[in-house]
Amino acid sequence: MWSRCESCVDLFARQWATYQILVEHNLMEHREISNATTGAIQQWLALREEQTQAVSMVDLGCGDLGQLAPLLQTLPLKKYVGLDLTQAVLPLAQRNLGSVPYPCFWEHGDLMNWACSNPNDQFDLIHSSFALHHLDQDQKLLFLEGARERIETNGLFIWVDVFLPNQESRLDYLSRYFNRINQWPGLCQTQRESITQHIQTHDFPANRGWLEKQARALGWSFRWAWNGQHNAEAVALLQPI
DSSP, X not given: OOOHHHHHHHHHHHHHHHHHHHHHTTTTOHHHHHHHHHHHHHHHHHHOSOTTSOEEEEEETOTXXXXXXXXXXTSOEEEEEEEESOTTHHHHHHHHHOOOSSOEEEEEOOHHHXXXXXXXXXXEEEEEESOGGGSOHHXXXXXXXXXXXXXXXXXXXXXXXXXXXXXXXXXXXXXXXXXXXTTOTTOOHHHHHHHHHHHHHHOXXXXXXXXXXXXXXXXXXXXXXXXXXXXXXXXEEEEEO
């Protein structure tokens, strides 16, 4: 009989195996997202007045760094913090990143707690990928408010996620996304059902127009760096103003 701990490990292994299929088949356009993220960071670094200074970075919902590690290995960082709610991914992230010439800190924690604490501990670069859509609308506002306090004056916040098109309800979005999942290759029916159930329960994508308006009201500039072909995945760039 599985112990509770063993059951959790088994569940994580199955979920992570499913996620790897999504990445391998580029079903959520991870390759294009990686290219957009790389381009955004490189452009931001080139425009910084203090181009010779290393920057600090926090990665909220870092996962296993399977996609981001090659970029992180080239960035002029003075500190990297990888935070994730799933503790089991942190050793994977550390292994995938490998040896880098800057200190790395691996934190098991919640991104809301991060945003609402230690306002004096600021970062130049904030990155979050496919994590913030788990927050409800009020939590997203609190996160934006807290993150605004935790970013340096000339910093950059890269928000990679799924977003609601203007005028589309969450129910219509979910229906459209579920139809898309049913066409994804490489998955068995059990995996499709698991993904669908997770999205139904946990995904609350921000409406694009609402997010732009609220972000600007909370002291951010906002622009879209990349929009996926499925009218869902996108990369948003926010900077303090």
